[in-house]
Amino acid sequence: MADHKETATFKAAAAHSAAPDMARVEVVAPNMKKRLSGVTSTIIQLVPIQSQSLGIATIGPGLPQTLPRMRWWQVFSLLKRPRSGRRRIWHARRNPEMLAGVVLKSVFRAPLSLVFTSAGQRDHKRWTKFLIRQMDAVIATSRKSAAYLKVPHTVVMHGIDTDRFTPPADKAVAQKALGLDPSRHYVGCFGRVRHQKGTDLFVEAMIELLPARPDWTAVVTGRATAQNAEFEQKLKDRATAAGLADRILFKGEVDDITPWFGAMSLYIAPQRWEGFGLTPLEAMASGVPVVATDVGAFSELIVEGVTGNVIAREDLPAMVAKAGRFMDDDAMRQTAAEAALAHARANFPLRREVDGIRGVYDQVWAAQG
Template sequence: MAVTLVDLSRVHVVVPNFKKRLSGVTSTIIQLVPLQAQKIGVATLGPGLPDHLPKLRWWQTPGLLRRPQGASVRVWHARRNPEMLAGVVLRDVFRAPLKLVFTSASQRHHKRWTKFLIRRMDAVIATSRKTAAYLDVPNTVVMHGIDTDRFHPPADRAEAARALGLDPEQLYVGCFGRVRHQKGTDLFVYAMIELLPRYPRWSAIVAGRATAEHKGFEAELRARVEKAGLADRILFVGEHKDIERWYRPLSLFIAPQRWEGFGLTPLEAMASGVPVVAADVGAFSELIEDGVTGTLIPRDDMSAMVTAAERWMGDEVGRGQAAQNSRAHAAARFSIEGEVRRLEEICVAAIHGR
């Protein structure tokens, strides 16, 4: 697919992405930019992004020293330290007409270097109230949204399972994301090893990639599953670009992370009509209505996970109601269109000095 050359003079928002490997931040950019482009002149800059996004070439960056059409400045929207630094250098060293906006998802005390960069931003966005509490500068909370057209309940869960080569007679509980200790994949697997023998109609799906440094971690989990005699019911299906299809056969989702910046998987599950058991990390306490769309549990607590999961696995009527509640909650409060609208308001205000 050929990349169309972007007319920089019409670009009012630049979204840099200086990390080549796929990450949560990169995924956010991939989802947001096409929708932002319908509202405002926006282009990405950097590697690791698909060709369908509007992209600036590196040789176009000197053009950032000139004003865009119809405005005295453009917005540089950074999400990482190197991107903030590049914006500061462009604005303060090369005198580029830029307003710098930074989105923070971190829930930890920032290091001095990060604080130094953040203080030089013109506007700061926090992705949750928890994140905002770690910022020492004025900020606006804009929570991530989800594409509720892409993530939606299936017309028939059994058919959704059959389409993926799964047993349509089984009920499925899922855990999606990178396979590693931080993500709590081991907690999920150990909980399933305990629960599945008591619930023969249920099976489990682990979807996600183990990077090279975590291959041993994944191998150990697979060995535990094999030893428990559950290799045919705890399925490691790897990484999938069409992950929305893997939510549709699920009747329950578990987000067992030990640490998370924001965490989109509970939203993806809820938008797909799946109740969620989630550790109280990231923004999960701000996404899930406890007892209505799922259950919040303490982080790194497998016993609590087993108890909460078993409650939902054994309650078909409650699961059905929670599934409806989850979809309605995600659609009403966490649509990606709402996130795009709030970002547009912040960018327009920055461009016009409001």
């Protein structure tokens, strides 16, 4: 573990975007994808906390300058051990990153230990299985993803920043700040607008639910890419045809999603497929109960009947029924909101994920003797 002086050095390097001192770097977190993704977001959230007690650096595109980032010319530094004498850990989260680690270790004889985090919930292809077998340790982000692994592994579930996602001091004030009417209740669905995310299921559920509930409004946030622009427009047209254009609000991509969670009274995650899925956690940490489909890790995040409900994928009648119960019962909704907040804070703080990953690192180092 880095001493306090070394930790301070890493913080300073991150703050000034200086090239890190590779003699102190014991973990490398590569990011081989420029476009923002769940993996990229995970690295952005974890590395600042990990760097408080560990020499860690990132490498690759699509990462903010505030992180401790290796320069490409520093790759040659990986051919020798850090000052601690331990093998550096190369922590991959995608196939290209696993392959890069294997090449560095097997071809260039870099003294590395390879760790892979798997979030996939499907039978891996032969190439992926081959790469996974080359790893020194494997982390699964959920029990579901672990079920598809044929090698020893450790489950470390994702966490969230519970200081950032927290109920607003005054919901009415928070709603006004977003241009919402504080006299109304809001049900949200956040994320990219596309078929996989089930945005159409949410809209259809709202078309059935809202007419009989005049004090409720639905909110959709998230970007629709060019190839999904027509899909989004059709949803807007459906809302207009149902006479609900002013009660099914499409807010597009917002700069900061955090306050939107706190402004909701109910959150729905209608995905058809998901690798893990953080939005139910972010909603619960904001004191909002959740109705979610049984995809990703949702069934492992939500306490059924306590913090919300999990329904079958694409089961629109169930979505309508479960959401309707929450919308109609203020007391039940409040009880679930309090339970959701307590559950998220107790079981899914980002620090717990950091500690779980560090435990895997320590096991790898201990195995080296």
